[in-house]
Amino acid sequence: MTITQLQYVLAVAEHKNFTLAAEKCFVTQPTLSMQIQKIEEELDIIIFDRSKKPIQLTEVGQKIVAQAKNIVNEADRIQDIVDQQKGFIGGEFRLGIIPTVMPTLLPMFLNNFIKKYPKVKLIIEELNTNEIITKLKNGHLDAAIAATPLEEEKIKEIVLYYEPFMVYVPQQHPKFNKHELEITDLNVDEILLLQDGHCFRNGILNLCKSKSTHSESKFQIESGSFETLIKLADEGLGITLLPYLHTLDLKESDKQKLKHFVEPKPAREISLLFPKNELKMHITDALRNTILGVVRGAIAFQNVEIISPLQKK
Template identity: 45%
Template structure:
């Protein structure tokens, strides 16, 4: 039994297809299949049910998969120990970032981070909170960057920064700062339910249901919300990073909340047993260093709850 064979098991379980698993592992399909068959012969059990399409784990295969993940994590821990001893940070980071954050934070920190750590390869996926948690548990992701807390068993959270919410509206308000009660639910545009940011806006405005809109549309992105307000009028709520590149005409439609302003906690999250502490610290350092000054300074904020239990 070798670590390579265990990695092949994880790849087939993830892709549920031998050819795609082989491609992901940079080997030929016959090589990958032969190595898994050798392990099955050595153990005297069948790990995969090849008669099913897509290929599936057998009951004992499920147990072997779970133990394989733990063994590979321990092995990675040894490699991380050696890298830390040598003062190196290298290897591949598989990272998931929520869609309401990825387009705004990734351009800020990715290039400086990779330039500082030339031995690192960064692979990024945009996933919802639920998808990030599931992929952390399966081992498909090493780390997530998302809004917290999520109160999910086995998930460890490391806060990085706090991002205030702002109002984007075509309405005219005489007051300088708004309160959540100033938001008319019938004019509010929301993200679709899969996004944790939607639940934070609902909690902030204490919404039960929207009423009075003849066009009821739940958007898939913050950019869509902005365009809806511009074209259909009304109100939406945005995290601050989503407003930084707005042209002047749109920036005039922004209104801040009265301090303590509502905000979301953004954290790096990993599954328990994650051993690459230096890598995690380096990613956090890069993100914090790339933040606009307004997000680095002390602010009077209150974190809005997320109604997600995963």
């Protein structure tokens, strides 16, 4: 039994298809099938029920896959130990970032990180929170940046910063002349939202449900970008909420339409996530320190109330 064979087993367990698993492992399908069959013969058991579509794990196969994940992770840790002993920070590092953080945070730290750690091959994906959780658990991401807390048992979270919610209020709106807003100032029926699937949307819904006197919300307009929401608000179709860092790049005329909430300001918690096996922690720590070095000067809010990104029922 080899580590490579166990990696093939994990690939089939994930993709539930021998051909697709072979493609992901960069081998031919007959090679992958033969190696898995060798393990089954060696152990005298059946790992996969091939009669079902898609392929399913047998009862004993589920236990073997769980143990195989541990073995492969521990094997990967050997290279980690060597790299850390040598002080080497390099190699491939896969990072996931949620869409509402990517366009503002990434330009702030990416250039610094690349210059400081030129031997790291940073592979960045824009993913929603559910995709990030799945990929972290399956070993397809080394780390991620997302709104927290997520309450995932197998994932660790280190807070990077707290980002307040800002209210974008067009000039024709009755609340435009207020300096700061209370949560109860919001009419939930007129808030323009991001499309379903964005955790920032969930945060707004949770904020309104927890503090607003309205019992039901009837959101009529949803969009995939903050830019569209701003334009819709300017057309008199409502107000919208924006994350603080996104407001820094607005035109000066649009910044005049921004309102803070009274303290404690409702905010989202942005964290660096990574699996609890802590593989490649030397690179994760380098990434964290780089981000902290640039973000502290841009955002320093402390008196905040964290709004959960998890969708409340």
